[in-house]
Amino acid sequence: MxxxxxxxxxxxxxxxxxxxxxxxxxxxxxxxxxxxxxxxxxxxxxxxxxxxxxxxxxxxxxxxxxxxxxxxxxxxxxxxxxxxxxxxxxxxxxxxxxxxxxxxxxxEPAAKEIKIEEDTGPDRMVTVYFGFNESSLTDEGRAALNNNAEYLRHHQDQRIQVEGHCDSRGSTEYNLALGERRAMAVRKYLVKLGVNPTRLEIISYGEERPVNPSQNEEAWNQNRRAEFLDLK
Amino acid sequence: MVKKILLVVGLGVGLLLVSSASGREYIKISDPNFRPYPIAIADIKDVNGTAADLARQGTETLRFDLGIAGVFKVLDPRSFIADSKQEGLSGASINFSDWINVGAEGLIKVGIYRSGKQIAMEGHLFDVASGKELLHKKYKGNAAGLRKMAHRFADAVVRHFTGSPSVFFTKIVFAKRTRRESKEICIMDFDGRNERCVVKNGAINLLPAWSAGDGVYYSSYLHGGPHLYLYDLKKKKSRVISKSPGLNIGASASPDGKAVALTLSRDDNSEIYVLNADGSRPRRLTRAWAIDSSPSWSPDARRISFVSERSGNPQVYMMKSDGSGAKRLTFQGNYNQTPDWSPRGDFILFNARDERLVYDIFKINWTTGEIVRLTQDQGNNEHPTFAPNGELVVFTSTRTGESKLYIMSADGTNQRQISRGKGEYTTPEWGPWPAK
Known part of the structure; x- marks a missing residue:
């Protein structure tokens, strides 16, 4: 006790x-x-x-x-x-x-929420892919461009080069023209989403710069694309 | 293929000879009763025993040249009865029955003599049946010129039988991928020898085309673009011809060399334009909201064939060279590209993707619409262009894997690889007749 x-x-x-x-x-x-x-x-x-x-x-x-x-x-x-x-x-x-x-x-959580509101949008531009002999945008392509337009809204000082690319099938010449059409389709959609066209340069590389140089369906799918390059 | 059938028919008819202005009779390859003339090419004789390797190279050159000339059937040397080391070069020393027995109608006998760095070559052409000497030529020069001498004699043989020059001194220009992101503009002899790259700036250079003079048009990403340049083979320098915004590609020199047709996208769409040879005074020829590209002139310069996807997919069209009267030529398949008008004017070569999604070479008679398939089951075959005589075609093929250069007769027979190097060979264009 x-x-x-x-x-x-x-x-x-x-x-x-x-x-x-x-x-x-x-x-x-x-x-x-x-x-x-x-x-x-x-x-x-x-x-x-x-x-x-x-x-x-x-x-x-x-x-x-x-x-x-x-x-x-x-x-x-x-x-x-x-x-x-x-x-x-x-x-x-x-x-x-x-x-x-x-x-x-x-x-503390309240402070974090304020930070999110101050965030700079998507952290990068994403690649847009196309079908065979196609320069029209797919649903996935439009979703990617919505992301990219959002990115550009948060980086008003950025100028961008839109690069159109093709797979290796078909002629060099036709693919240069097709790659340009892809880049133009991308530019047109971005402008529709409010991006100033003077910020967007376009260039076509046709089939000259493949991501994947193999000759198979997977490589072709990866190579039919529009890429985005920051012009500093 | 087609030629084999003709050959069977031709055997019954015999060699078809056409009278020429000079009184001689020439073989005409375009005649329906044409059959190739069987010719034996004896191994070149190393007369004083000091030039065995040169003799071998010369023999190889003669057999290649006459083999692709189209008018000859070059007999297999493994079937020969006569011993070329023993048998002489003069008519008196030749046992012609040995050559009749292997099926030869013509016999070529060549000897070379070496003296230090100098060589001499003498070439004889005999009619086997009569033992008559048809040609006797002598050449001399530096040993390095051995292949050139062999081409000279082969050319004399072709001229003897056809009355026309051979293509043995023509060249082919092409773009070759050397690294992942660079392409060079290179030139080789028609047989793939003497390959050398003339535009190598580390950038992507593409779609070379001969200008009428000593030059090659090409497009380059050297300063964005791509812009159109002209490389002067004599001055060894390039200059800008066209740098409109967008594409400046796919040049095609007019037959007289005073104009160049090409694709420009300065209107936010690929259209065909004609410029003066120096790039001045652009004239727009097409006005379709579709891709228009790949112009190729007719030999009389009155028309231009081109590719358009105005119907929804790429097809071959032609128009007058002022841009009027556009007319669709191909209706089969949904992917027809790269037309090239024959220097003879009758056929247009083009490339088509068939129902198995394989790319092959065809030709179309633009007046009748008749289409002939030239390649099949040998990988992807693309970008055909005619030799200046219209009898041979250079093209790319992936039949061994990577894209390489091949030539064939204009009927699709006698396909041979000519490129010898590593790397991807693309977009060949056969050059014009050499300047006199």
Whole structure:
């Protein structure tokens, strides 16, 4: 038994000496103490020491009740109830402190949101791909150009060279013309999205600059494209 | 193919000879009863035993030249009975029955003599049946000129039988990819020898075309563009001919050399223009909101064939050289490109993608619409152009993998690889007759 409860025990002993041995069971005290202990079942983890002390006092009270030392039991029960209430206060304080700490952290996410609003849009222009002998834009192509227009909106000082490319099939000459048509289709769409045409230069490389020099369907798909070059 | 059929028919008829103004009779390849003249070319004799390698090179040159000339059937030397090391060069020392027995009608006997760096060559052409000597030529010069001497004699043989010059002194210009992002403009002899690159600036240079003089038009990305330049083969210098905004590509010199047709996209669309040879006074010929490209002049300069996708996909068209009267020529397939008008005026070569998505070479008779297929089942075959005599065609083929240069007869027979180097060979154009 922890030494700090000694005064309580002395008090109990004194009470017994003075009052003799009353025969009445201190039922209200028992009920109150038991309820208080039930109520702090959840405080086992947040105020473990006080909780344990309350429990020990309650065990002591029960032992006294068995021995029909009711006055002593009554005092023990009161002490147990008070210890239980103390444990509850401790827990409440701890919770409040935690909530406060949580509240102090909260302003950070708010700051992050402000940063997103200040972001510079897409981090780069993306390549647009075309079908065989096609210079019209696909849905994927338009999506890529929406990204690129957004990029250009955030980089108003950038001038861009749109490069039209073809796969290696077909004649050198025709592919130069086709590559130019691809670059023109891209420019036209970007202008429609609000990009100033003076910021867009076009050039066709035909089949001269393949990304993938292999001769197969995969390589051809990769090579039919419009690329974007920053003109500093 | 077609020629084989003709050959079978021709065997019954015999060699068809046409009277010429000089009284001699010439073989005419375009005659329907034409059959190639069987000729034996004996191994060149190394007369004083000091030029075995030159003799071998000379023999190879003669057999290649007469083999592709179109008028001859060069007999397989493995079938020869006579021992060329033993047999002499003069008519008296030749056992003609040995040559009759291998099926020869003509016999070529050549000897070379070496003296230090100098060589002499004598060439004889015999009619096997009569033993009569038809030609006797002598040449001498530096040993380095050996192949040139052989071409000279082969040319004399061709002239003897056809009355026309051979193409053995013509050249071919082409663009060759040397690195991933650079292409050079190069020139080689018609047989693939003496390859040399004349425009090598590290940029992409493409679509070379002969000018009428000693020059080659080409397009280059050297300063963006691509712009059109003219390389002067004598001064060894390039100058700008056209640098309109956009494309300046696909030059084609007019037959008299005074004008050049090309594709410009200065109107935000590829259109065919004609410029003066120096690039001045551009005249727009096409006005379709479609790709128009690849002009090629008719030999009389009255018409230009070209590619247009005004019908929805690329097809071969022709128009008058003032741009009027455009007419579609090809209706089969949906991908017909790179027309080249024959110097004889009758056929236009072009490249088509067939139903198996393979690229092959065809020719069309522009007056009748008749189409003849020239290549098949040998990789992708593209960018054909005629030799100046209209009897041979140079083209690219991927039959061995990478794109290389080949020549063939204008009927599709006798296909031979001529390029010898590494790298990707593209867009050949056969050059004009050499200046006299």
């Amino acid at each position: 922890p030494t700090r409860f000694l005064p309580i025990l002395c008090l109990l002993a004194l009470t017994v000496l003075i009052a003799g041995c009353p025969k009445q069971i201190p039922q209200p005290e028992i009920d109150a103490a038991e309820q208080a202990l039930l109520d702090i079942e959840s405080t086992k983890d947040c105020a473990p020491e006080t909780y344990q002390a309350a429990k020990t006092m309650m065990d002591r009270a029960r032992a006294l009740l068995k021995e029909e030392r009711y006055e002593e039991a009554k005092t023990a029960l009161t002490a147990a109830r008070q210890l239980a209430e103390k444990a509850r206060r401790e827990c409440d304080e701890k919770k409040k402190a935690e909530e406060l700490a949580a509240k102090q952290v909260e302003p």
